[in-house]
Amino acid sequence: MKREDIENLKNQVGCAAVLETAGFALDAKESTRRAAKFRQGSDIIIVTHEGRGWFDPLSDDKGDVFSLVSHLNQVGFAECLERVAALIGVQPSAPVWSKAAGERAPGVSIAERWEHRRRPWRGSATWKYLCGERCLPPHLVLSAIDQGALREGPYGSMWAAHTDADGVITGWEERGAEWRGFATGGAKVLFRFGAAGSSRICVAEAAIDAMSLAAIEGIREGTLYLSTGGGWSPSTEAALQILVTRPDAQLVAVTDANSQGDAYAARLRALAEQVGCRWQRLRPPADDWNEALQQREKKKGERQEEKRGVPHARLPRQGRLRPAEPALDPVGRDVGGAVGVMKD
Structure with a gap:
């Protein structure tokens, strides 16, 4: 295949189409206009450059649509060409991003x-x-x-x-x-x-x-x-x-x-x-630490409401704030002595 044909093929198939076909799903909550995050189990791929580029945040791997097919399927370039060609016309789901105000002016550091x-x-x-x-x-x-x-x-x-x-x-x-x-x-x-x-x-x-x-x-x-x-x-x-x-x-x-x-x-x-x-x-007792904090504050508010409805109720003495259990991983698992996350 001529270089011109390869470039034309690259322009017709985006990385998002490859990922969705491979079973990855868009994580809209974690995505932005410039970087769409796709997940499949613990595997994560970030799509950039308006769908033409990608990188694996858990490794140094990155590239174009052909290298993505190779990364996912461990196949050679000739096989990549065939698989990408088969995706011509496939339209991935396209979220609508709200444009943020305050776009930077050219030349501003x-x-x-x-x-x-x-x-x-x-x-x-x-x-x-x-x-x-x-x-x-x-x-x-x-x-x-x-x-x-x-x-x-x-x-x-x-x-x-x-x-x-x-x-x-x-x-x-x-x-x-x-x-x-x-x-x-x-x-x-x-x-x-x-x-x-x-x-x-x-x-x-x-x-x-x-x-x-x-x-x-x-x-x-x-x-x-x-x-x-x-x-x-x-x-x-x-x-x-x-x-x-x-x-x-x-x-x-x-x-x-x-x-x-x-x-x-x-x-x-x-x-x-x-x-x-x-x-x-140190694991949060919820999905993340802010969710854990919000849950704690909600429970605190509920207790205060209950106390206001009970005459002469005394608030229990409060010590230093600590994370709710479970916080630490079990001994022998992820805690240790001399022995600790993603690549952009």
């Missing part, structure tokens, strides 16, 4: 775009989203704002900064009631909340979950709460290696309680084993 946005303030739309819908305590949100980690996004969404080892803004996670994504042109490294010199390093998949665990633990002393933003780039791995090579470092995987969270945790455990630091897996 990541740092300039970040500085252009206001910090959240009491009563702002982002404040209401974080403290209301997400149930983060106001004092924690204020602390994150003071650390320069948060900005007001469009339509009441939140921007959570990713920084490198020198504190330089490389991008930000975007989360809102109707929007989720990452900064256009930005790079995922690490969202950071807590004391920079901490030896206990907790790594979550999203900034919301990192801050939710901090709320549940009462912002534990000596702990740095991190988020990879759902990625594992070389920059992310390098940044984590710097942190976990500190004396007495402990790497704690606080990833989601699902197959993707297990994959992240396995990657973190491998890193801990590589550098020889202490390791621990």
Whole structure:
């Protein structure tokens, strides 16, 4: 087949069609206009470049529609051509994405775009989203704002900064009631909340979950709460290696309680084993830490309502907030000594 025919074939068949035909399903909740996440069990493929490119966040594999067919089926290029040709005319399901406001202007740097946005303030739309819908305590949100980690996004969404080892803004996670994504042109490294010199390093998949665990633990002393933003780039791995090579470092995987969270945790455990630091897996009692926080706050509110209906009722003494059981993995499974997630 001539190169011109190969290019024409590539333009007629998108990666989404290949994945849906192979049994993958679109995860609309975790997808954006620029990156569509497809799942099949614990396998994940991210489709980019308007359907013409892809990458496997659990490995270094990426490419075009032909390499995707080869990746999924372990076949040669000639077989790939035949399988792609058979998909001409197949139309995958196409979600409609709402365009976010505040598209970046040409030539504006990541740092300039970040500085252009206001910090959240009491009563702002982002404040209401974080403290209301997400149930983060106001004092924690204020602390994150003071650390320069948060900005007001469009339509009441939140921007959570990713920084490198020198504190330089490389991008930000975007989360809102109707929007989720990452900064256009930005790079995922690490969202950071807590004391920079901490030896206990907790790594979550999203900034919301990192801050939710901090709320549940009462912002534990000596702990740095991190988020990879759902990625594992070389920059992310390098940044984590710097942190976990500190004396007495402990790497704690606080990833989601699902197959993707297990994959992240396995990657973190491998890193801990590589550098020889202490390791621990801390599972949320719900699907993720923010859901666990919301459930806890809901139960707390229900108890308060019940107490108001009982005369002279005394509230039980409250100790330090702790995650609901089960939190730690069973002994001998994912907890250990010197022994801890995805590739963009």
